[in-house]
Amino acid sequence: MIWIIFIAVFAGILIYYRNQGVPVMLFHQVHEGSNVKPKELESYFSYLSENKYQTITLREIDALYKAKQKLPEKSIVLTFDDGYYDNYSVVFPLLKKYNLKAIFFVNTLFVGEAYDRSATTYELADQVNSNLIANYFNSLPTQSTQYFSWEEMREMERSGLVDIQCHSHRHGMVFSNTRFKQVVNVHHVSAGDYFVLNGSVQSGFPLFKMRGELTQAGLQIDEAGKALFKEYYSGLEKQALSKKEKKQKAQQFFTEEFIQQHVHAYSDAEFKARVEKEIAENSTQINTHLSHKKALGFAWPYGHQSTVSLPWIKALGITYFFTCKKGTNARILNPDFIYRIELRKVTAKRLITLTKINSNFALGWLYRWIS
Structure with a gap:
């Protein structure tokens, strides 16, 4: 009898919290050499479109939050970190094809105004970034065709499907x-x-x-x-x-x-100055290069968050903070701590399964607890 009651209560909880969770999915590079293959991502996007999930930008999240309104049921947030060129050449066409929206968190040190793309090939991020930071310390150019350009970002933002936000200027440690x-x-x-x-x-x-480097003095x-x-x-x-x-x-x-x-x-004063310089440069470049832009969101580099530096970043106009901690979110997000879900081995089937789990707030809470 006790088990019957337990099962009934659990079933009731699952029914009550169905479509009340908001999964925020995290991706980086998307090409044949990366851990996210274009075919798998397209299959996932097709599923989201066919099942009428509501993708949403940070601008839309902010408007609802300020109005004290919940996000729509079956909301999902697609996020892509760093700003790699394949996010423009591969992901953006898929967003347009399936009429989905996404947030791109960008490291601005590596971004140029425009590039000739006739000979661009995809390289893996680790080696690209290592070479670029070596250049940075040797006062050599750090703009790279492996990242998308300001021209490409303006095109994506004009579509209404893409929202460019902050990820620090140089992504340091x-x-x-x-x-x-x-x-x-x-x-x-x-x-x-x-x-x-x-x-x-x-x-x-x-x-x-x-x-x-934005989470600890070091x-x-x-x-x-x-x-x-x-x-x-x-x-x-x-x-x-x-x-x-x-x-x-x-x-x-x-x-x-x-x-x-x-x-x-490093002293607290040096730490604070480093954080303020990084975020100010990151957000200023985004706001300057993109018309009528006001950056509001920040994805912690490496997923390393800090309650110490958070108020310093808030003081610079950033309101929403995205982590790499796995789990779902309520339909009224906690701006200080937004959970995101990333997979090392990415398949459409696994992405769909995690979307279903984390769209149910009760199951998503359990997933958060055991992840």
Whole structure:
């Protein structure tokens, strides 16, 4: 009898919360070499269109929020981070084909006014971004045809299907502590490596845990400290040590005395100035290049959010904050914390399943809890 009551109550909850959840889906690159294939995305878009899901832009979300109205039932928000060219060449035609809307969060450091697209091919983001940040620290051009242009963004915004919003200017990182992780791998230097090592990257330089530069004040190791560790680590390489032993001995190098002499902890004032500079540059470029634009939304780079920097960003006019935490949202969104759903292995079937789950607020809450 108890089980019958439990099942009946659970069924009632599912029925009550049907179509009351708002999934916010997150994508990055979309091409044959990325983890999101155009065919899979088109199948998903076709499903959304055929099943009459209501895609919505941030401008529309903002208007409803200010009017204290809920988003429509069966609402879904499509978001794409960074601003890759394939979002224009692949995603935008699909949005037009199925009459769907999306929000694109853009890193403005990499954007140029216009490009000749006759020879543009798609490259994977990791290597592209690493090369661009290397250029940044060497005072070389950072605009890239792998990102869409201001001209293309204006075209997308004019369609009414695309809403361009903030994702920071340069998408940077800082060291969050001095717990040794590994040394620089010169065969695969990431954009983050360049940031945390202040552009000075050599084999044997130390790497610690990294965090988005807009979420933590962070640490910086000076050039003398990097050189001293490199010399020390080269000695470890000559010893017959296991990987674990080598890591333990490497960590022992970072004594309190060394940290005091060679590691700079950014102050709260430096942190605040960094955040304000990044967001001001990001939003100003968007508002300047796109007619009648007022950027209102921000997607945390790397999904690293912070309650410390959030009020600083709000003071610059940003109202809506998108995370990478999985789960659904209520039909009146929490502007400070908007859940998004991203898959590493993307298929239309999985996207559809997650959309169904998270369109039910009760099931979406459970998904949020177990994810």
